[in-house]
Amino acid sequence: MDALEAMRTRRSIAKLRNAPVPRELIEQALAVAVWAPNHKHTEPWRFFVFSGDSRQKLADAFAENYKLDHPDASAEELAGPGHKTANRVLAAPVTIVVTSDVGRSEMETLENYAATAVATEHILLAAHALGLGAYWRTGEGVYTAPRNAVKELLNVPESAQIVAFLLIGYPDTEAKAGQRIPYIEKTQWFE
Ligand SMILES: Cc1cc2nc3c(=O)[nH]c(=O)nc-3n(C[C@H](O)[C@H](O)[C@H](O)COP(=O)(O)O)c2cc1C
Incomplete structure (x- = not known):
């Protein structure tokens, strides 16, 4: 698969096989x-x-983040929506958490995030080219928790930004057809 084909055909794969990834x-x-x-x-x-077993620690940290974000959550909520991300981590053979370091200025922090987002896309494209499925997720607990249990688990400073958690495994489903606005509607040419 060449680079252009990989970029064109990569899609987020939500359903992963319960099989280990080398x-x-x-x-x-x-x-x-x-x-x-x-x-x-x-x-x-x-x-x-x-x-493997380490996924449980990550799942627990996501569940903990939900609690931190929703101090008044009922037991039902904690077991349902509060456990959604944890369940996803437990269902995926591999999760890669990608973080970005804080910079020496606001601008550097912004550019660090941009660079790390590109690195994240490299992982997604590589996974696709290698026959793996992957899903970039963020959501609950990544941005908002006042104390971030995932960062504590990773032992990264509170200032570090979680850019992605990438759920990876062999695809268990056909990729959904993607949909995009044609580039022509997003582009102006100055000639
Ligand atoms: C910064 C970022 C955060 C994302 N977070 C989530 C997320 O929390 N949950 C989710 O379902 N998808 C998330 N996605 C994936 C997008 O939903 C997905 O890329 C989009 O639907 C387009 O589908 P495709 O990847 O198959 O082209 C995220 C993507 C990016 C770039």
């Missing part, structure tokens, strides 16, 4: 992630790979 494939994806462009060579990305 560590070598994840290593291949991470090895290309670090070639993302990054201003001032800050290389601000960090990757935290969870598989």
Whole structure:
């Protein structure tokens, strides 16, 4: 698969097979992630790979974040919506949490986030090219928790930004047809 085809055909894959992913494939994806462009060579990305039993710790941290965000949540809510992200982590063979370092200025922090987002897309494209399915998720607990249990688990500073948690495995479903507004409607040419 060439780069253009990979970019055109990559889709988020929600349903993953309950089958282990060889560590070598994840290593291949991470090895290309670090070639993302990054201003001032800050290389601000960090990757935290969870598989096997370690997924439970990550799932617990997401459940804890929900509690922190919803101190008044009922037991029902904690077991339902409060456990949604945790369940997703437990259902995926691999989750990579991607974080971005804070910069020495606001601008550098912004650019670090941009660079890490590109590195994240490299992982998604590599996963696709390697026959894996992946899903970039953020959502509940990533941005809003006053104390972030996931960051505590990763042992990253509170200032670090969680850019993605990438659920990865072999696809258990056909990718949904994507939909995009044609580039022509988003582009102005100055010639
Ligand atoms: C920064 C970012 C955060 C995202 N967070 C979520 C999320 O929390 N939940 C979710 O279902 N999808 C999330 N997505 C994935 C998008 O929903 C998905 O890329 C979009 O629907 C387009 O589908 P495609 O990836 O198949 O082209 C996120 C994507 C990005 C770039």
